[in-house]
Amino acid sequence: MESESPAPNPHPQSPIIPVKPSSSDRDFLTHLEIYLTKRDGVDKLLKISRYATKIILASSILTQQPLITRLGSFESSVGISRKAFRLGKFVQDVNALRSTRFTTCLNLILYVIAYGGEGLYYFIEQFVWLGKAGLIDKRHLPALQKWSAWCEFMGYFGSISLKVRELRTLDAEEKCLMTSINLAMLRGIACGEEQGKLRKLREKKLMKRLSVIQDFADGLMSLADIRDGRGRLSSPVLVSAAGLLSALISSHKNWVSC
Structure with missing residues (x-):
């Protein structure tokens, strides 16, 4: 007598995907x-x-x-x-440049200025640290610090330019979402998903604006060093x-x- 094979489960168990708790829910x-x-x-x-x-x-x-x-x-x-x-931190800027896909020539220039300037700054800062720690002759420190400040300043110039352009793109996306939500509300259509996207977009814009303020503050410090x-x-x-x-x-x- 042949054994009966088990009937297929009409509701197969889906794989459990761990959900990362939000910062507000975490201890x-x-x-x-x-x-x-x-x-x-x-x-x-x-x-x-x-x-x-x-x-x-x-x-x-x-x-x-x-x-x-x-x-x-x-x-x-x-x-x-x-x-x-900051030892080795310049590598993250090298990888950022390698992984970025440039859409325009202007974007290419701004990314090279932003990540290239910051990467050179972190690279030179390693030698500044060695000089302050006493391993390198301190006579080289003034020149190293001057080069470091210039690279940092150029990096912030490129970073601010990129973030301002990104903010303009986010503004355009927000206007499109607002238009869609307003039309849906006039027609009596639920738009919970669009409102969720709008909320996340506004949070992203806030963080981007804070990043611009931060870059201005850091740029002011590098200008003072220059x-x-x-x-x-x-x-x-x-x-x-x-x-x-x-x-x-x-x-x-x-x-x-x-």
Whole structure:
């Protein structure tokens, strides 16, 4: 007697796809652990502490010389530590250029300026760190820091240009979605999916605008380095405030993304 084969399951079990919990649903300490495992997460916390210290030192609110000396030593040490965190970071800009598909000649130029400038900046910063750590003769530091500042400034120029163009594209997409939603509402048609897309698009626009503000703040600091601290835009308080603003925005972006 032949054994009967089992009847096929009319409702086959679909594979279970793990869903990444949103940052708002995740436990705070778990989220913090993930944040601190990233190089950028630790780097931006160091940046916040460094520029908060620079604001205190530049504002002349302290009168006790021993405390001023300790804070100055702390700020300098954190600055060197941040440079150590950037070892090999230029590789991400090289890979970004390799993986980008250019649609126009202008896009090609802007991407090369943005990622090329930033990549050269991170590459030169490795030698600046070696100089500050004492392995390279410190006589080379002024030239290295000048080249580093110029590359950083050019990188931010290209980055801001690209993000402004992206914002214009997002504005056009938002107008199209708004038109579709308004027409659907006039016809009495449900448009929950379109409204969800609109919400995500507006969140993306907000993060892009914050990135532009961050790039302007970082560009101001690199311009101050190029000018060796001369000029009104190179005021220690202004530059330190720009650095703190940039660090806070970057920390927020990293927190949301992890």
